[in-house]
Amino acid sequence: MALKDLPVDECLLQGNASCPGCPATIGLRLVLKALGKKTIMVVPACCTAVIESLYPYTSFDVPVMNIAFEAAAAGASGVEAALRQQGRTDITVVAWAGDGGTYDIGLQALSGALERGTNFIYICYNNQIYSNTGIQRSGATPFAAWTTTTVGGKTEFRKELGEIILAHHIPYAAQTCISYPEDLYNKIKKAMSIKGSKYVEILAPCPPGWRFSMDKTLEMGRLAVDTGAWSLWECENDVMTFNGKSKLLLEKKIERKPIEEWIKYQGRFSHLFKPELDEKRLQAIQEHIDHLWERYRKCYVKI
Amino acid sequence: MKKYIVETSLSYPKKGAMGKTGSWRVFKPVLDTKKCVKCLRCWISCPEASIHREKDNSVSIDYDFCKGCGICANECNVKAIVMEREKTKGK
């Protein structure tokens, strides 16, 4: 799949309320290119509910049901059950929620839907913060990152939600990033082709939230992958495959970049560099990532 | 467009639901079609879907809605797009 093969049609309309350089809209364009018009989306409170724009208009050209912050997966389960009763098998039901709505408040509803095997795709766009309400920490916020509720830097490491999802043994789960359009598109297409519960998480670097220049949104995603702070993988029927650069990193075919290469561009980590270098915390972040990849290698490299 | 009677608020799709967001711009992307190699990176990268793609994969910028983020210029490997400060603010 090359860029020229991606569909021209857009289901996210121009002139919406997103910030300039928004990763959510980049992701939504790609996701909707894959899904097409026969889609019903369920969107809880998050930036995307704002991106929909103001009543009586919406910037979405597919049906969207808005629902309470914690209820994306429960709402999608209801939509799926209603369509099933009507014998409609041609419509893809998609929950699209932020990391706050997924890692934190929506986790119970999500786990329930995955356990019941609801036939839908749950997509989490992960900008590692509660951005809609003005940049508060979430379970996805990395260690040492500034948010308005972690002023000196977060004191905890982020949750490995991917591994919690894998524990449900659903037919398809994947991690991708807006900076890899073909990877993202292919994963949504694959999720559409499989019956049962599917989970896709998209890393979405947010310029105002992470405090970087708005032209660098895609670059921040690529550096997250190069440094191993994020990884591209998919797990189909319990068979795990790392993809693209993450596969080369896992197999040690390329070197992982030091984590500083990613965080030095983000104002949310600037207190680690000035007034003086915080070597202790920088080292703690690097060690955490090294440890994560050692674990990946133990679990997923076939010898 | 078909309208529905439901007991909740219902919004209908509209291009420019927040108006012509091109007025938000401070910097404006300027495309040099002679340099462009039609790779489509800018087209797929634009958060606003404001780079239009033609049948022959040539591209053009829609200034009505482009918010001036500069991602297209940053992603273009051959520097066919450069950012220039808007002369008068907005459109």
Ligand SMILES: Cc1ncc(C[n+]2csc(CCOP(=O)(O)OP(=O)(O)O)c2C)c(N)n1
């Ligand atoms: C029960 C409840 N608590 C709090 C809120 C306020 N609220 C709305 S969106 C949001 C944060 C959403 O964060 P996330 O899911 O990561 O999406 P993002 O805004 O980052 O896109 C919060 C706290 C709410 N709407 N409902």
Ligand code: SF4
């Ligand atoms: S805060 Fe971030 S995710 Fe939310 S609309 Fe702005 S750029 Fe997009």
Ligand code: SF4
């Ligand atoms: S990224 Fe540059 S070369 Fe590629 S299509 Fe856009 S303007 Fe042309």
Ligand code: SF4
């Ligand atoms: S500056 Fe941003 S919004 Fe404008 S065309 Fe380029 S990528 Fe799109």
Ligand SMILES: [Mg+2]
């Ligand atoms: Mg978020």
